[in-house]
Amino acid sequence: MGYVAVTAGEEVIKRAEQLFEKQRTEGSSDDLGIDQLDEQLSRLTAQVMSESGLYAPRLAALAVKQAQGDTIEAAFLLRAYRSTLERYDETITADPREMIASRRVSPAFKDVPGGQILGATKDYTQRLLDFALAETERTDPTGDWDVADAGAPDRLTNVTELLREEDLLHEPDEPDIEEPTDTTRESVTHPPARDAVLQELARGETGAITALGYSALRGYGQVHPTLAEVRVGRLPVRIEHPYTDEPVTVTHTDVTESEAVVPVYEKREDPQFAFGYGLTFGRNERKAIGMTVLDASLQLDSEAEPAENAEFVLDTIDGMDSFGFIEHLKLPHYVTFQSILDRIRSIRERQGMSEKDSADTDHETPPVAEVSNDD
Numbered sequence: 001m002g003y004v005a006v007t008a009g010e011e012v013i014k015r016a017e018q019l020f021e022k023q024r025t026e027g028s029s030d031d032l033g034i035d036q037l038d039e040q041l042s043r044l045t046a047q048v049m050s051e052s053g054l055y056a057p058r059l060a061a062l063a064v065k066q067a068q069g070d071t072i073e074a075a076f077l078l079r080a081y082r083s084t085l086e087r088y089d090e091t092i093t094a095d096p097r098e099m100i101a102s103r104r105v106s107p108a109f110k111d112v113p114g115g116q117i118l119g120a121t122k123d124y125t126q127r128l129l130d131f132a133l134a135e136t137e138r139t140d141p142t143g144d145w146d147v148a149d150a151g152a153p154d155r156l157t158n159v160t161e162l163l164r165e166e167d168l169l170h171e172p173d174e175p176d177i178e179e180p181t182d183t184t185r186e187s188v189t190h191p192p193a194r195d196a197v198l199q200e201l202a203r204g205e206t207g208a209i210t211a212l213g214y215s216a217l218r219g220y221g222q223v224h225p226t227l228a229e230v231r232v233g234r235l236p237v238r239i240e241h242p243y244t245d246e247p248v249t250v251t252h253t254d255v256t257e258s259e260a261v262v263p264v265y266e267k268r269e270d271p272q273f274a275f276g277y278g279l280t281f282g283r284n285e286r287k288a289i290g291m292t293v294l295d296a297s298l299q300l301d302s303e304a305e306p307a308e309n310a311e312f313v314l315d316t317i318d319g320m321d322s323f324g325f326i327e328h329l330k331l332p333h334y335v336t337f338q339s340i341l342d343r344i345r346s347i348r349e350r351q352g353m354s355e356k357d358s359a360d361t362d363h364e365t366p367p368v369a370e371v372s373n374d375d
Contacts (some may be wrong), residue, residue: 024068037061042324046254046282047071050080051319053203055253055281072323079320082184083230086221092247094277096157096257101233101234106159108228108261119232124223158228160259163273168302170272172299189243192312197298197310198291202280204285205319212317214289216297216307225260225276232256232283256280274299314364 008336025031038045045060052075053062060078067073100363103119106112118124163169172194181196183203188196201209215225234252241248261273276299289333294307315321 020068021336022067031074032065034058034061043283044069044071046256046280046284047080047206047287048074050207050284050287051075051203052082054078054082056280072267072319075319076323086171089239091250092240094235094237094253094365096231096235099156099233099235099255101156102133103230103232104156104229106227111157112159112229117156128302137283156231158259159349160261160275163228163261164177168227168272170264170274172275177324188314191301192310192314194295194299196297197314198277198279200296200314201278201317204287204291204317206284206290206323208319209287209290209294210349212307212313213293215299216293216305221297221305221307222263222300222302223276223293224287225262225293225296226290227289228259228261230256230285230289231360234286254282256282256284256288258285258288260289260293260296262296 030318038057041064041144042057044064045057047070048060048063049055049057051071052063052168054060057120059081060074061191063081066070066077101117103121104117105115106116110116158170181193183196183199188200191293192200215221233255235255236249237251237253238247238249240246256279258278260276262276264272269364274296276294278288278295279287280291296315297305297307298310298313299311300305300308306312
């Protein structure tokens with residue numbers, strides 16, 4: 001594809017960037033602070049962290065502010081920053097069973113070990129505008145009740161362990177590799193290993209994950225799972241101490257985990273449940289659930305439906321790829337369009353279009369800025 005650069009366009013581009021920044025700060029309201037974004041719009045920053053593959057709440061808030069709320073642009077900024085960081089060490093593989101859950105719901109079982117924990121959610125309330133939020137005075141919606149009074153959340157037994165104990169859960173095939181794939185450093189090859197699939201899904205654009213997962217539920221696929229559980233909590237991150245080689249907890253990350261089961265009655269002598277999994281940074285339940293649907297769908301390894309085709313799914317869900325291809329359409333395409341225009345006119349002439357039709361279409365091309373071809 002031919003691209004051209006507009007002559008003397010550097011100053012114009014600089015002014016356009018300044019105007020973009022001016023739009024962010026113009027108006028009578030106070031400038032939005034990083035702390036406000038981090039504390040009050042944590043769902044937004046969680047989405048950006050998940051899609052960028054970097055757990056850094058304040059940097060995600062900064063990226064959201066700089067991008068004026070554009071989540072894909074913010075994730076792009078954070079991915080670009082991540083690429084500049086030096087990798088000092090690798091963590092010990094995190095075990096989700098160590099998660100300290102602040103929210104845990106199981107649509108599959110009413111009574112589960114540890115019980116249902118609704119946590120902070122509006123899943124069971126009506127979606128009505130709360131005009132009280134338009135008031136400037138800050139109020140405590142919990143009244144005299146302090147969330148801290150509930151104490152520290154308990155560690156919970158994973159619901160799917162109940163199915164494993166009865167040998168009702170078919171575990172996905174483990175990849176025959178010595179080291180896990182790192183898709184941030186190695187290109188994904190097809191057919192991809194499941195660890196590569198989960199990495200790409202975890203960094204996928206939330207809307208794309210939701211849409212493709214929904215396509216399977218709507219009949220463009222064979223997977224309509226039951227959620228074993230959805231959990232939100234804090235997961236310890238550990239490394240080996242450089243001197244003692246003992247595991248040391250260096251920080252905790254907020255994560256959302258989802259597990260789903262799909263009944264499989266055919267093609268196996270022993271009927272069991274297939275298994276789908278999803279885990280994201282921060283609280284992003286919708287994306288984690290979409291991941292479980294796509295993980296289970298991609299294990300079918302079929303080209304019959306979009307959600308079951310790994311190459312289609314993984315090439316579509318990456319927000320940076322889709323962002324780049326869609327956004328690049330706004331850039332100058334003068335050379336390619338002129339070529340297409342000349343080709344169409346030539347075809348019409350060879351087909352002997354009428355003089356009237358030719359007069360309607362053979363008008364002069366609107367003048368364009370002087371360009372220099374950089375091809």
